[in-house]
Amino acid sequence: MRKRNERRSSIETAFEHLRTTVATALGAAENELERVRASYAQREFAQRIAAVGLARAERDPSVVCDSRDLAFDGAMQEARSEREQIFTEWSGHGPDRLAALVAEAAPGTAGRPWQDWLGEPGTAEASSLPPQLWRIGTGQVPASPDPRPFPVAVPMIDEAHLRITSNRQNLEARESLVQNLVLRMLSHYKPGLVRVHVWDVAQLTGTLPGLYPLTNAGLLTAHDPTRLGEMLEELSDHIRRIHTSALNGGHISLRALAEDTGQRDEPWRIAVLFGDGEPLREEQQQQLQRVARNGLACGIQLIVADLPMTVNSSVESVTLHAEEARTSMTGPEAVVRLDAPPSRELVTKACSAIATEFVTRRSRVRTFADLVPETLWVQRSASGLQAPAGFHEGEPVKVTLGDASPHTLIGGPSGSGKTNFLYSMLGGMVARYSPDELELYLLDFKEGVSFAQFTPGRRDPTWLPHAQLVGVNVNEDREFGLALLRFLATEMRRRADAAKAHEVTKLEELRAENPSGRWPRIVAVIDEFQYLFAERDTVSAQATSLLEDVARRGRSQGIHLVLASQDVSGIEAFWGKPAIFEQFILRIALPKARRVLADQNEAALALPRWHAVINHESGVKHGNEVARIPDATAKGTFDELQRRLWERRQEGAAPPRLFDGSLLPALSELPDFTGLMTGSESPVALLGQVIDVNGTAAAVRMERSPGRNLAVIGSVRVDAVSVLGAAALSLARQHDAKKARFTVLGLVEEVAPDVEQLKGKLEELGHETDVRHGVDAAVEVVGELARKIDDRSGSVGNTETPEYVLFYGVDAAHSAMEKKGHDFTSGLDHLRKLLKQGPEQRVHVLGWWRSAQRVKTTLMGPVDEIGAWVAFDVHGQELSSFAAGQLVHWSPRARRGLFFDRSVHSQPEVVLPFDLAGALAAGIPEEGAE
Numbered sequence: 001m002r003k004r005n006e007r008r009s010s011i012e013t014a015f016e017h018l019r020t021t022v023a024t025a026l027g028a029a030e031n032e033l034e035r036v037r038a039s040y041a042q043r044e045f046a047q048r049i050a051a052v053g054l055a056r057a058e059r060d061p062s063v064v065c066d067s068r069d070l071a072f073d074g075a076m077q078e079a080r081s082e083r084e085q086i087f088t089e090w091s092g093h094g095p096d097r098l099a100a101l102v103a104e105a106a107p108g109t110a111g112r113p114w115q116d117w118l119g120e121p122g123t124a125e126a127s128s129l130p131p132q133l134w135r136i137g138t139g140q141v142p143a144s145p146d147p148r149p150f151p152v153a154v155p156m157i158d159e160a161h162l163r164i165t166s167n168r169q170n171l172e173a174r175e176s177l178v179q180n181l182v183l184r185m186l187s188h189y190k191p192g193l194v195r196v197h198v199w200d201v202a203q204l205t206g207t208l209p210g211l212y213p214l215t216n217a218g219l220l221t222a223h224d225p226t227r228l229g230e231m232l233e234e235l236s237d238h239i240r241r242i243h244t245s246a247l248n249g250g251h252i253s254l255r256a257l258a259e260d261t262g263q264r265d266e267p268w269r270i271a272v273l274f275g276d277g278e279p280l281r282e283e284q285q286q287q288l289q290r291v292a293r294n295g296l297a298c299g300i301q302l303i304v305a306d307l308p309m310t311v312n313s314s315v316e317s318v319t320l321h322a323e324e325a326r327t328s329m330t331g332p333e334a335v336v337r338l339d340a341p342p343s344r345e346l347v348t349k350a351c352s353a354i355a356t357e358f359v360t361r362r363s364r365v366r367t368f369a370d371l372v373p374e375t376l377w378v379q380r381s382a383s384g385l386q387a388p389a390g391f392h393e394g395e396p397v398k399v400t401l402g403d404a405s406p407h408t409l410i411g412g413p414s415g416s417g418k419t420n421f422l423y424s425m426l427g428g429m430v431a432r433y434s435p436d437e438l439e440l441y442l443l444d445f446k447e448g449v450s451f452a453q454f455t456p457g458r459r460d461p462t463w464l465p466h467a468q469l470v471g472v473n474v475n476e477d478r479e480f481g482l483a484l485l486r487f488l489a490t491e492m493r494r495r496a497d498a499a500k501a502h503e504v505t506k507l508e509e510l511r512a513e514n515p516s517g518r519w520p521r522i523v524a525v526i527d528e529f530q531y532l533f534a535e536r537d538t539v540s541a542q543a544t545s546l547l548e549d550v551a552r553r554g555r556s557q558g559i560h561l562v563l564a565s566q567d568v569s570g571i572e573a574f575w576g577k578p579a580i581f582e583q584f585i586l587r588i589a590l591p592k593a594r595r596v597l598a599d600q601n602e603a604a605l606a607l608p609r610w611h612a613v614i615n616h617e618s619g620v621k622h623g624n625e626v627a628r629i630p631d632a633t634a635k636g637t638f639d640e641l642q643r644r645l646w647e648r649r650q651e652g653a654a655p656p657r658l659f660d661g662s663l664l665p666a667l668s669e670l671p672d673f674t675g676l677m678t679g680s681e682s683p684v685a686l687l688g689q690v691i692d693v694n695g696t697a698a699a700v701r702m703e704r705s706p707g708r709n710l711a712v713i714g715s716v717r718v719d720a721v722s723v724l725g726a727a728a729l730s731l732a733r734q735h736d737a738k739k740a741r742f743t744v745l746g747l748v749e750e751v752a753p754d755v756e757q758l759k760g761k762l763e764e765l766g767h768e769t770d771v772r773h774g775v776d777a778a779v780e781v782v783g784e785l786a787r788k789i790d791d792r793s794g795s796v797g798n799t800e801t802p803e804y805v806l807f808y809g810v811d812a813a814h815s816a817m818e819k820k821g822h823d824f825t826s827g828l829d830h831l832r833k834l835l836k837q838g839p840e841q842r843v844h845v846l847g848w849w850r851s852a853q854r855v856k857t858t859l860m861g862p863v864d865e866i867g868a869w870v871a872f873d874v875h876g877q878e879l880s881s882f883a884a885g886q887l888v889h890w891s892p893r894a895r896r897g898l899f900f901d902r903s904v905h906s907q908p909e910v911v912l913p914f915d916l917a918g919a920l921a922a923g924i925p926e927e928g929a930e
């Protein structure tokens with residue numbers, strides 16, 4: 001870069017030197033005039049010589065004097081020697097230095113004669129820095145005593161526009177100049193990287209005829225003479241699109257982006273405008289000025305011939321005279337002879353070769369592997385995320401998640417390739433950004449295993465290091481979607497607080513202020529997100545407000561939402577809340593997608609299979625970019641990339657947490673269970689897993705205070721057995737051997753095997769376990785326990801051994817317990833005493849009732865003794881009296897329970913019962929066991 005800058009400054013100095021030398025020479029001639037005034041005649045002539053210029057006086061002395069005499073010769077002589085003296089220095093080194101500079105700044109096709117390169121399609125990549133100068137001809141200063149030629153070149157691509165003025169007598173020279181320059185640029189870059197637009201006020205075709213083979217390949221567009229507006233509009237659209245896509249990360253130009261990231265894929269657009277010397281209409285004039293002003297940064301190069309206009313951006317000019325030209329680079333005194341053009345035949349041949357090569361390149365099949373860069377994990381996400389997701393004409397089409405397009409909405413009917421698109425897009429991103437730059441949270445509401453690939457499996461033990469959380473088969477568990485949104489909202493606040501502490505507002509600034517902090521961008525993907533809003537209930541309402549919050553404020557905290565759906569049209573949260581929808585600026589429409597793009601934009605309807613419209617402008621037409629999406633789910637595509645990334649993962653990196661709605665969480669693998677330790681004053685009973693991002697256990701603290709009993713309510717045995725078993729096993733882990741007593745009562749026949757299995761495990765842990773079966777035994781046990789309560793009453797310390805009484809099917813013993821004994825008390829009285837007074841004496845009842853009504857029958861009064869409960873197949877309204885009278889919204893669903901602990905909850909939460917197989921197996925699960 002420094003070298004380029006130095007070169008640029010030496011180019012400027014060299015040309016400046018030329019100009020000042022010439023100017024000084026003329027100025028000195030004026031000085032000479034002063035001196036010759038001393039000698040009147042000589043002075044008179046010298047004055048005239050200076051007035052017409054020495055060069056002219058030499059060519060035609062009659063302009064100075066009628067007949068030559070000594071005074072005239074003397075004046076000429078003096079003028080000559082003065083001029084010579086001034087020129088000597090520049091003539092000695094100037095032309096050589098210029099030649100060397102041009103050779104360096106205009107290498108290859110930019111400066112060499114066409115004989116050396118014409119016909120060979122170019123090889124330069126878009127990301128390579130363009131030549132600084134492009135040769136147009138040979139210059140000379142005729143007035144110089146030793147007029148040595150030097151190459152003349154002009155800055156073009158990314159640097160300056162070009163204005164050509166002719167006197168309309170030399171249209172051929174005008175066309176040759178343009179054609180030579182365009183050929184140089186076309187032949188420098190790989191075919192396709194330079195697109196040419198031609199507009200000629202005078203004719204539709206026939207301008208630059210040699211270039212016409214480019215037309216069929218789409219590399220040259222001849223615009224209708226009457227429709228300049230359309231061409232300018234197209235260029236303006238292009239500028240807008242570049243700003244909202246490639247430059248959306250904050251770079252000021254494609255050039256700056258390329259210098260910073262090595263990335264540049266946008267082709268250059270050379271717009272050639274041939275006028276007739278008449279100015280454009282005011283409106284078009286302004287449009288052209290806008291393109292001129294903003295075009296260079298977006299790869300638009302103007303070559304404007306014979307159109308009077310003021311340009312407020314970098315522009316060089318060439319003025320054509322009869323045989324020669326003058327340029328702004330060389331100043332008015334240097335005469336430029338333009339390079340001769342190649343024959344029409346050669347030009348046509350060269351353009352055909354470029355077109356053919358382009359068509360071949362365009363039609364080559366690009367695959368998932370082409371989305372993966374040569375070097376992995378080199379990009380930084382400070383200002384946004386950008387990666388290709390597909391290809392257009394063999395060139396990558398990128399998606400950008402950044403300040404200007406923070407969130408994306410993906411739509412397409414079932415089977416149109418949404419999941420595949422997500423794999424392509426995420427593949428491009430995870431290959432470019434390391435897990436310190438990008439974290440993924442992925443959720444799929446539909447049945448299936450779309451994102452399971454990212455977690456370790458039996459056949460493929462690798463996982464995606466960027467993935468923090470993967471949710472599959474979430475279908476019914478809409479609460480999991482809520483949990484994710486809640487997590488994002490919390491993270492957003494955490495980031496905002498950190499930013500505030502550093503007195504900044506955005507993630508990008510926070511990263512700059514706190515470079516040692518870890519602030520990856522977060523991409524949260526929710527596939528089939530319409531499930532989240534499937535019912536008009538509190539989940540939908542909460543999801544809507546969370547979504548609004550994250551969509552609105554996530555932008556500045558680097559949190560990006562990617563929502564995909566088969567049908568966005570019915571999602572009230574979107575249509576009813578334009579504030580949410582508007583934040584989803586990036587729209588991706590797969591074939592036949594409805595309503596993802598703007599209403600008038602029907603591009604998705606005509607889309608071929610495995611293509612997508614990628615639109616960074618909220619779906620309006622001019623933002624459409626059509627891309628072919630490679631197969632990203634076949635074997636050897638994403639899985640292969642994942643394996644490479646997995647091998648690069650940081651030591652100690654943990655696999656993503658998996659939430660699989662079709663499986664029950666294994667108690668033995670849960671950190672909340674394996675981490676339980678003995679010696680706790682108030683042990684917790686784990687009952688199931690709540691639906692949150694961390695997979696936390698639902699826990700009830702069994703402390704020595706009233707109401708610390710647990711009711712499991714519902715008719716399904718497996719659910720009740722799971723909750724009671726998990727509670728017993730977790731409590732057992734928190735007491736040293738023989739320091740807790742378990743009484744297990746199997747009151748219904750079907751639980752006998754479960755009870756025996758539990759007994760075995762509790763005994764293995766060294767706990768005294770009294771197991772009884774049948775209702776008579778239950779009546780007996782409650783009597784014994786009630787007496788124990790009486791015995792213990794008055795004790796306040798924790799000296800007593802804790803007792804856990806597990807009742808499987810309490811209600812089955814109701815009739816038997818109703819009978820009164822000799823002392824006129826019944827089994828139910830004993831049970832009620834147990835529930836009421838037990839917890840304070842460290843006797844806790846954990847009972848299973850088969851309906852809510854039956855719990856009430858047992859208690860025969862207020863339900864305060866049941867401090868915590870888990871209900872399964874029970875409707876919400878039956879539970880309100882157990883939840884402090886509040887309305888409970890709950891429709892039972894298979895293998896899901898509702899958990900409420902009156903000491904900590906304001907409202908019940910959904911839990912998944914545990915799979916106990918591992919925890920009941922012989923051997924003690926270790927802390928942190930997998």
Ligand SMILES: Nc1ncnc2c1ncn2[C@@H]1O[C@H](COP(=O)(O)OP(=O)(O)OP(=O)(O)O)[C@@H](O)[C@H]1O
Pocket residue numbers: 412413414415416417418419420421566610611629630631632633634
């Ligand atoms: N670009 C592609 N190239 C080749 N095959 C593809 C491409 N996109 C999708 N497919 C194939 O089409 C099928 C459906 O794709 P995908 O699962 O991505 O669609 P979807 O829109 O997510 O559908 P659904 O909503 O039913 O899951 C898959 O078998 C996938 O392999």
